[in-house]
Amino acid sequence: MERTISRSSSRLSHLKSIMKLHDNHSAETTSMETTMVASPGLSYLMEVYVGTPPVKQMMYVDMGSSVSWIQCLPCEDCFHQALPIFNPYASASSQMLLDYEHECMLLEDNRDLTKSNGVCNYALTFGGNSYTHGVLFKETYTLGPSSITHVALGCGHNNFGIVEEQCTGIIGLGDSPLSFIGQTDDFLHGRFTYCLVSDQFGSNPDARTSKISFGHSPEGTISTSLWKMQYKPNYYIILKSIIIGDTVIQMRGGQTAKFMLDTGSTLSYFPSYAYHKLVFALRQKIGKRALNVRNELCYEINTSIPIITLQFEDGAELDLSKKNTFIIYDENKVCLAIKRDNALSILGNRAQIDFSIGIDIHRRMVSFDPTDCSTHVMP
Known part of the structure; x- marks a missing residue:
């Protein structure tokens, strides 16, 4: 993705014009709900559909992360995942962000200034030696029956550190402007509720799915x-x-x-x-x-x-x-x-x-x- 964009500024402008989706955030959208799955590694994955048409992602639920990201094509170096790697060029709602846009500025120290191709490059580390490098872009998120457009997330081309093949990235639920919670504050009002299913004890130790809801x-x-x-x-x-x-x-x-x-x-x-x-x-x-x-x-x-x-x-x-x-x-x-x-x-x-x-x-x-x-x- 980065290599293609850097060929010329006219190519970049053309891509932005054909991939931009009109902002249709719905004022009446006050709640969303989706599935969480307990993974074998004793972590929890959230089911999110990204893009148009929607493509399933299973993202680690991270309440301490300020940025969400998924693995994207083209992959320079990606960890193995069971689901197909997301292709932003196959989505009608993908909108790559430029390096001067507001969301890019919110990355602060996580901006990757070693590249000068005009788009918003990021470099994030998490969990010690784990990292993701890629481009910030906007996409449509679908959770259950509801969709939200123009949500910024990382499109990771070079990623290391996640070993569970069920996972495709991380959903950032931290209290910060660029997290999923921060970006949806106007209509989900900074409220969410989750229920972590027990994978060892409880009435149904074989249960793996529970729910997370936003806005209530x-x-x-x-x-x-x-x-x-x-x-x-x-x-x-x-x-x-x-x-x-x-x-x-x-x-x-x-x-x-x-x-x-x-x-x-x-x-x-x-x-x-x-x-x-x-x-x-x-x-x-x-x-x-x-x-x-x-x-x-x-x-x-x-x-x-x-x-x-x-x-x-x-x-x-x-x-x-x-x-x-x-x-x-x-x-x-x-x-x-x-x-x-x-x-x-x-x-x-x-x-x-x-x-x-x-x-x-x-x-x-x-x-x-x-x-x-x-x-x-x-x-």
Whole structure:
């Protein structure tokens, strides 16, 4: 795509004129809903159809990403994916962005200034050594029966780091102007609700699909404040203490800790001080010898695990059961799905399964409603 565009400015102008789709964002579009699928790698993929005609994409749900992207032809270096790689030239609604356009400016440090072919080149890194390089373009997104035009996303020609063949890219749901949430704010109002199906426990452990909806005002039995870190797209909740039975574990010095909600991380991460006290309390409450597994807290699979309650700064409490705090590693054992990390505290996707979780950016609120997410299968 980049090579073709760079041949001449007249060629570029011609492409833009034939690929531009009139902006028909619908004022009455107030909600959208689509399917999420639990992948074998303990991550979640969102079903999105891109282009005209719509082409199916399965994109990692990333609440900490500011930009969405998919793999595109021509591929200079792409990871293997099961679905056909998207061809922007086969879509009547593809519109490549120029390097001076507003959406390109929103990339900021993620612009790839090493190329000077007139289009908006980007270079994104994610998850350490993983990356995607390509061109920013606008396309039509179709979620369920509804479509939204002129949504900017990356068209990745050089991509590395994703190993699951079901995945075709990443859908950025972070709180930022260029994310899917930011671009649709005028009519979806910064609101979305998701339900992560359990792939190990629950009423239907074979269930793989659940739903994510946008635009509805989220409602839940448990609500707490969302905290925003300046210049960061992530969503944070503020934890005051951890309760196990009659044991109350305060954060160090009686302070609070900011936990990032992360659908892309399987495990949760607690500050070392709280983590060690949590492990000690669990051993005491479980009352049986742990299995001999190095650097892990593991028990036989049928072991009764106590409820771990997270108490937030505003007094709201969230009860986490065995399926939220332990992972089945083989037929015989479960291990604690919480690690220690003093740099970043995270509430990972294991801790979020079987809750209907609603995010309302404008009200700065997040709600949790205990739910059997396996019953939320899309028709």
